[in-house]
Amino acid sequence: xxxxxxxxxxxxxxxxxxxxxxxxxxxxxxxxxxxxxxxxxxxxxxxxxxxxxxxxxxxxxxxxxxxxxxxxxxxxxxxxxxxxxxxxxxxxxxxxxxxxxxxxxxxxxxxxxxxxxxxxxxxxxxxxxxxxxxxxxxxxxxxxxxxxxxxxxxxxxxxxxxxxxxxxxxxxxxxxxxxxxxxxxxxxxxxxxxxxxxxxxxxxxxxxxxxxxxxxxxxxxxxxxxxxxxxxxxxxxxxxxxxxxxxxxxxxxxxxxxxxxxxxxxxxxxxxxxxxxxxxxxxxxxxxxxxxxxxxxxxxxxxxxxxxxxxxxxxxxxxxxxxxxxxxxxxxxxxxxxxxxxxxxxxxxxxxxxxxxxxxxxxxxxxxxx
Numbered sequence: 001x002x003x004x005x006x007x008x009x010x011x012x013x014x015x016x017x018x019x020x021x022x023x024x025x026x027x028x029x030x031x032x033x034x035x036x037x038x039x040x041x042x043x044x045x046x047x048x049x050x051x052x053x054x055x056x057x058x059x060x061x062x063x064x065x066x067x068x069x070x071x072x073x074x075x076x077x078x079x080x081x082x083x084x085x086x087x088x089x090x091x092x093x094x095x096x097x098x099x100x101x102x103x104x105x106x107x108x109x110x111x112x113x114x115x116x117x118x119x120x121x122x123x124x125x126x127x128x129x130x131x132x133x134x135x136x137x138x139x140x141x142x143x144x145x146x147x148x149x150x151x152x153x154x155x156x157x158x159x160x161x162x163x164x165x166x167x168x169x170x171x172x173x174x175x176x177x178x179x180x181x182x183x184x185x186x187x188x189x190x191x192x193x194x195x196x197x198x199x200x201x202x203x204x205x206x207x208x209x210x211x212x213x214x215x216x217x218x219x220x221x222x223x224x225x226x227x228x229x230x231x232x233x234x235x236x237x238x239x240x241x242x243x244x245x246x247x248x249x250x251x252x253x254x255x256x257x258x259x260x261x262x263x264x265x266x267x268x269x270x271x272x273x274x275x276x277x278x279x280x281x282x283x284x285x286x287x288x289x290x291x292x293x294x295x296x297x298x299x300x301x302x303x304x305x306x307x308x309x310x311x312x313x314x315x316x317x318x319x320x321x322x323x324x325x326x327x328x329x330x331x332x333x334x335x336x337x338x339x340x341x342x343x344x345x346x347x348x349x350x351x352x353x354x355x356x357x358x359x360x361x362x363x364x365x366x367x368x369x370x
Contacts, residue, residue, distance in 0.1 A: 053160040057181040060122035102180035102223030108158040112151040114222030141265030150265040165231025167254035180223030190215035209251040216250035225252040274342035274365035277308020299335040313363035323351035
């Protein structure tokens with residue numbers, strides 16, 4: 001299965017790459033480069049030996065259908081030679097596309113985490129273990145909004161696992177190691193660093209990606225991103241690429257977010273999220289100045305769903321949500337994620353700015369509609 005890719009092209013400005021021949025003169029002295037002791041450079045061999053047995057390849061097969069309309073000239077030809085005894089109108093044809101992705105085992109009983117886009121629309125899912133054994137997999141649950149899925153296989157024995165890490169402690173500049181199945185090559189290890197945190201790539205309402213320069217390609221989808229301690233700190237999901245190949249910008253779902261979603265999928269087969277029933281937009285500098293806010297913070301309510309939780313609580317169009325419970329709302333994403341993480345039916349105090357004055361309202365969170 002393909003790895004999701006975002007963006008179309010990267011435009012480089014201000015420089016022109018030109019091949020310039022280099023000439024060396026024996027009379028020119030060059031400073032000697034000190035050799036770096038091998039002990040200073042990290043070796044990921046122990047990490048790979050410990051974790052690779054729990055990384056799997058995922059093969060999927062699905063049925064796709066499409067319509068074909070017979071061209072009028074072709075119809076005339078067919079009628080002339082074969083009469084009218086052939087299907088009229090759009091024709092159905094099916095194909096069985098195959099996809100490849102990656103995943104990792106989190107439970108010895110055979111529970112596997114991968115991406116939703118690796119397994120969606122599939123009829124058959126096969127998991128290939130690191131030793132080459134192939135097992136039929138059962139789909140336990142999927143969540144398209146975070147692009148996560150959970151599978152289960154029965155190997156008749158305990159399988160090797162990898163532990164979740166704490167993505168909140170990950171810092172920009174930390175090592176990030178990916179193991180997966182790029183381009184169907186099988187178990188492949190790549191290493192780099194965490195380039196940024198909290199990336200919003202506009203793939204969904206809950207974007208909070210780790211950005212890495214670890215080489216990630218098609219087929220790495222759903223595979224683990226490891227810390228130097230061998231803990232899963234992310235699930236490799238997307239790349240930014242003008243060509244479909246790695247250009248050094250990859251994105252992984254943080255482990256803390258993935259772990260919560262996976263737990264819900266294992267327990268319920270789906271994820272229940274809180275819902276307010278509002279449309280929101282960012283507070284710009286101009287809006288902040290107009291309504292008397294000291295800073296461009298909060299979430300501006302652009303519309304309220306009739307008879308939704310927000311409407312019943314008295315929230316109105318034009319209100320700016322400043323706090324949801326104990327969580328300060330600085331951006332639209334803060335509110336989206338905070339509400340989503342709130343169990344439906346929970347009553348929460350909300351602090352809003354309305355026509356220049358602050359008010360506190362109590363709202364009972366609804367269930368996000370299917």
